[in-house]
Amino acid sequence: MVGIVGYGGYIPRYRIKTEEIAAVWNEDGKRIAEGLLVKEKSVPGIDEDSTTMAVEAAKNALQVADIPSNKIGAVYFGSESHSYAVKSSAAIVAEAVGATPNVMCADLEFACKAGTAGMQICMGLVKSGMIEYGMAIGADAAQGRPNDALEYTAAAGGAAFIIGNKDTIADLNGTCTFTTDTPDFWRREGEEFPRHAGRFTGEPAYFKHTTGALNSLFEKMGTKPEDYDYFVPHQPNGKFPLKLAKDFGIPAEKVLPSLLVTEIGNTYSGASPLGLVSVLDKAKAGDRILMVSYGSGSGSDAFDITVTKNIESARKRAVPIRKYIDKKEYITYGVYAKFKRKIKGI
């Protein structure tokens, strides 16, 4: 069966605390941190962007897969902060990991869900026999306008998955997507920061689409929420995914292992993929994982995943995501502004 044969994540080492950002804007940082359930967020270093983070994650995934890199027949890189508006970032990653030149590459964008869209494309290509292995990456160095609500959560990180059908460590049993034209969050060509429709990003956007995709998946697979051992939702903040879980009667302890947002913020295209990486770091053979991404504009991809017995041996080659989470260095808002190139005149 088609499934994941390698996985890896990457999170930059720098962190800024919610209270540090709030203090700059004369806001109550404690209240904001409690409201969002985000105490700090990751910040890319001055020489990091979505592509460099994708390369790190891709290398880690290849190490787990333990396959020759030239067997990778496709690289799909999903992000909303691609390094170039025109020029393939996926090609840079493919070159960096040694998968070029006979490799299909494309940069994907669907707000925060382009990474899981890449997983679906790879599933199809592997299933059809067009490729032996495909790599799907979700990574972002998210943009948040200074003093916008997004500034508290817009973080950086990414994850990569190698999809194949031999020696899988987690089988992809099925996937469903729920898409509508819903303008909740967007960034036009040439604009530096995304804009959003405030509270409209909640019920009619995040909750409607994640719920729709999950219900479609349950119907397609003949499953119920309680059939799953882990739930990996898209996590723009800590509050939304926990409410979503509650709506489906999924207990918090099935969500918390994937809920990295509280410690690293919202990594956008990397968010649910990093959540899955975190679960694969600890899951055991037979565990069933329910995953749902969300991308503004809007759509959600839901996945039904079963961990196989190969997980134990493969995991020995993995770099645990916890290592990146715990290896951190706090920065001030001033340094953050420098790293994110928010200081005018540089």
Add this chain to the structure above:
Amino acid sequence: MTGVSIIGVGMTEFGERWDKGLRDLMVEAGVKAIIDSGVDGPDIDAVYGGCMSAGRLTGQEHIGALIADQSGLNPIPATHVEAACASGGLALRQGVLSILSGEHDIVIAGGVEKMSDVDVSQVTTTLGGAAELEWESSLGATFPALYALIARRHMHEYGTTEEQMAAVAVKNHDNGSLNPYAQYQYKITLEQVMNSPPIAEPLKLYDCSPVTDGAAAVILARDDLAKRYTDKAIRILASSQASDTLSLHDRASLTELNATKVAAKHAFERAKLQPKDIDVAEVHDCFTIAEILAIEDLGFFKKGEGGKATEKGLTKRDGQVAINTSGGLKACGHPVGATGIKQAVEIAWQLRGEAGKRQVKGCKIGLAHNVGGSGATGIVHIMSR
């Protein structure tokens, strides 16, 4: 001279109605009111629609004709009425006047506002248009800021406390928790209000009414025709309106709304009633301090006593006078153009005995009080069974 009665009422659920547009809301409320009244479309002579700012909030102007169009009421006359947050109350009054003038027999008066299509800062700016442009809004004074000035002065002159203002919000949420049409159908505690983040001190988040989508409508008929359609007509005993300066600084007092006082005086005179005769009232609590001003200016309590009266529970459903049983603007929500009509709908339900769990037992006389801006327009309607 014959009077005017409300023979049918209807409203949408108030709240963030993401899936409903301006026209969906107005049609839903209008159709509900028509069904409730028993009139047929061709019986209706005219439409009066209150809406403050559909042009800026949704891009749609020409609201009067739109209502007639979308409701299938063409070719009867349709008029858009605007008086900021009192647009609904004024639409009701225009409907009443049109019948009293002898021009019409049966009219529909409605109000609508679709506010969630733009972000909150645009809503704040748009609502700021109800203040005086040159000396208030263009210099950055928002409505929370203007009402905060009023609150500060009220605290200074009468010793009103933040806890007393918070008690307004707690009471209105208690009422809203029993109203299936309310935006916030849950109770809150005094501590929650006191601990909510500051908006414009001393006003905190829970002192302020929310951004709301919604619509409401009533069918008005000449008294002698009302009996043909319903045996539960609500008579409008008085409809009055007064004006004041747009800017706060031009007023003699910051702690009273003279437009409310004048409108109330005229209404009580016309109805031959006194404040003590009112059993149930919907008053304009865009901010908690506004309810305190209202219950004083309407004469329910002495000036300066509104906060204490609220704290003592005198404005609860079983109090001296039941204030804002719908939840008020605070908990039922405040789709600005719809609010004045919603108040009349709530009073009609109360007087008919159809207010469900929030019913005030045995109420016979009700009052609706709608304010535009920081008090430049005051509208009062008194109604009875």
